[in-house]
Amino acid sequence: MAQKMTKFKSVAMISSGLLIGLALIFNLIGKDYFIDPILIVATVLTGIPVVYFALQALRMKYMSIDLLVSIAIIGAIFIGEYVESSVVGFLFLFGSYLEARTLARTRQSIQSLMALAPEEATLLKDGQEVVVSVSDVALNDIVIVKAGGKVPVDGDIISGEAQLNEAMMTGESVPREKTTSDAVFSGTIVDEGYIKVQAKKVGEDTAFSQIIELVEEAQDQKSQTEKFLDRFSHYYTPGVVILSSIVYLLTRDLHLAITFLVIACPGALVIGAPVSNVSGIGNAAKNGVLLKGGDAIDRFKQATTFMFDKTGTLTKGEPAVTNQVSFIDEDWLFVVAELERHSEHHLGRAIVDYAKKTETLTDCHLDVTLVKGQGLFGFYDGVRYLIGNRRLMDEHDIALARDVHEQIETEEAQGKTAVIVAKEKKVIGYLVINDVIRAEAKDALLQLKKYGVRDLVMLTGDNEKTAQYVAKQLGITSVRAELQPKDKLEEIKQRQQRGEKVVMVGDGVNDAPALALADIGIAMGLSGTDVAIETADVVVMNDRLDKMVHAYRLAKATVRNRTQNIALALLTVFFLLLGVLNGTIHLASGMFVHEASVLIVIINGMRLIRFRLRK
Amino acid sequence: MLETIKLEQLGCPSCVKKIEVGVKQQDGVNSVDVLFNSSKVKVDFDEETITRKDIEVVIEKLGYTVKG
Incomplete structure (x- = not known):
């Protein structure tokens, strides 16, 4: 019925x-x-x-x-x-x-996100390929994804290799190469290649479904203003009925009483606030930032102080070779990388990754000896190479020239690590390795200042030297280094007591308490740990600090938009009632203005969908 | 038992209140949360007193279509 x-x-x-x-x-x-x-x-x-x-x-x-x-x-x-x-x-x-x-x-922004969801999967069953609906894939099933296909589950590649477009997870459309034992995510697309994937998470458990769920629920999380309006509208309707009865009793004018009743409908007032929030959250989601609800927007907008964790937040969190210094004409990078292939150390991996950009490495086994805390030595074409720190050179009686020694000390003063390379008894060069600052970080921080953030602070567990160096690069004036997680909390508390509204940006498990304590916690989605992401009010899915600045501006624009809507709704009702009482507004024209105000409020809210940062 | 009922897109925020108040009054319903933008109803109910089907009927009677 x-x-x-x-x-x-x-x-x-x-x-x-x-x-x-x-x-x-x-x-x-x-x-x-x-x-x-x-x-x-x-x-x-x-x-x-x-x-x-x-x-x-x-x-x-x-x-x-x-x-x-x-x-x-x-x-x-x-x-x-x-x-x-x-x-x-x-x-x-x-x-x-x-x-x-x-x-x-x-609502279309979330729908365009949902459109990325995979629908079909090619299941490998008893050696046969069967196409089934995504919902029919069970845990540990093997699925096949070919070029152009969407990965239907979260899982691990068990064979094959492919270029994957992970834009949906990371906002980054440059394809990534993945192969056996790498993790792949539902909703990402195979650009080239052919992989067999074992399902580890299916259906609503996949990271993709979780993201949609989070965005949806965020859009429905009410701000304080909305909660107030909700309670308000609960008493409003009966209130209007009573008021118009009073108007009738006083004036004995049924026409006036009915007009009063219609005009006082709460339409624009009720819808004004949610429409701003939904559009704002939708815009942020499209830019890879998850704002967890209207309340988070309110608090984000008021931020005066931004505190950053260093490693993984301002920097990429992975060491990389940033400089190669050679004292001889011969190119030794290939040989060094071939030897370092045998090391599991993260500095070794950084060297191998760096070499891979220009060289094609083999997988031959070489005679390599690893020395804990020092580096390694090994033979290539019968020549002995030593790769490591100064202690390794000392132990093998290899002398460092004074100027080399000084150069290395300068690097170390900037928080970098130098890996020295010696061929037989002679130092032939060194590699500088450090954690790279995110490319967009400096610009993003500058913009925050420009948009009215008073203080930028760096909190880190790392040593003073490194911290100071990174801070200087980024123009951060206030640095607190060598902190324990509880020291970070103390720092936030102190600032809050001074009346500052503190934003904490972090990624690690150790940041989680700080994220919770701060007025707004912002987590990095890619490098971020699950705990950090769950605790935070804002998640930057693609780890891009410029998108965080976008979200900050968007939060301000959303609150402004919401205020406009509420003001417009109240003014409309006020002037309509005035018009009714002095007889210039009648039932039909009043209803028209009333409906028009509802539409104007919605259209005003929709402007936020297209909100963009001006360059 | 907490269950999520998906609805056809809700048109107006006042629908939220209607559904909330309507479902809340049923015996065995502990709490109701209507998500306007995602058009979902989250109901926590006692399955010995009331079934999901009963709740769906109440929502449909109020004029909203339950999905799937």
Whole structure:
């Protein structure tokens, strides 16, 4: 019944609209005696669904907006104002139709995210390939993904290799090479290649589904303003009924009382705030930032101080070779990388990764001896090489020239590590390795300052030298190094006591308490640990600090937009009531202005979907 | 038992209140949370007193279509 009535709503809307138009034509050609019957039919058509839903709600002891409109329609018929009764009914249905249509637009950002969801999977069953729906893939099933296909599950590659576009997870559209034992994620696309994947997470457990779930729930998390408006609207409808009864009792003017009732409908006021939040959160999601709800937006907007963890947040968190210094003409990088292949040390891996950019390494086994805490030595083509720190050179009686010694000390003063390379008894060069600062970090921090953030602070567990060096590069003036997690908390507390609104940006498990304590916690999504992501109010999915700045500006714009909407709604109601009381606004024109204000508020909110940072 | 019921897109925020108040009044329902933007209803209910089906019927009676 209720569903039929929902469908009937649009029939009633269209036919009553046509009937009102017809009545207007009869009025113009002077055949007035047709008008009233036509308008009465139109009123009854629109009245049926409105009254039906009002009664349904009333049976659940709830006074809905439909009730206000029902009273108005019935009242208008009662006093013989058929134009008003039909127009009010029509505008109400038409308004809610437009409202639903435009609201669908604000939800489209999440829908475009959802469109990325895989639908089919190619299952490998008893040596046969079977195409099934994604929902039919079970844990540990083997799926095949070919070029152009979407990975249907989270899992590990068990054979094959492929170039994967992980834009959906990272916002980065440069494909990444993956091979056996690498993890792949649902929703990412195989650009080239062919892989067999064993499912480790399926359906709603995949990282992709979790992201959608988080965004959806964030959009529904209410800000303080909304919570207030919610409570407000609960008493508002009965309040309006009572008030208009009082107006009637005082003036004995039924027409005035009914007009009052319709005009006071809370439409724009109720929808104004959520529409801003949904658009704002949607925009952020498209830019790879998850804002966890309207409340988080409120607090983010007020931020005065940004505190950053260093490793993994301002820097990439992985050491990389940034400089190669050679004292001879011969190119030794290939040989060094071949020897370092045998090391599991993270500095060794950094050297191998660096060499891979220009050299093609083999996988031959070489005679290599690893020396813990020092480095390694080994033979290549019968020549002995030593690769490691100064202690390794000392132990093997290899002397460092004074200028080399000084150069290395300068590097170390900047928090970098030098790996010395010796061929037989002679030092032939060194490699400088350090944790690379994120490319966009400096610019992002500069922008934060520009947009009114008062203090930028770096909190790190790392040593003073490295911390100072990174801070200097980024223009951070306030640095606290060699901190324990609890020291970070202390620092945040102190600032909060001084009345500062503190944002903490971090990625590690050790940052989680600080993320929770700060007024706003921001976690890095890629390098971030699960704990950090769950605790944070804001998650930067692609680890890009410039997107975090975007979100900060967006939070401000969203709150501004919400305030505009509430102000507009209140002003509309205020002026309409004034108009009603002095007789310039009538039932139909009041209803029109009222519906228009609802649409304006929605359209204003939708501006946020296109919000962008000006360069 | 906590269950999530998906609805056809909700058109107006006032629907939220209608569903919330309506479902809340049923015996055996402990708490209701209507998510307007994702058009979902999260209901915590006592499965010995009321079934998911009963709750869906209540929501449909109020004029909203339950999905799937």
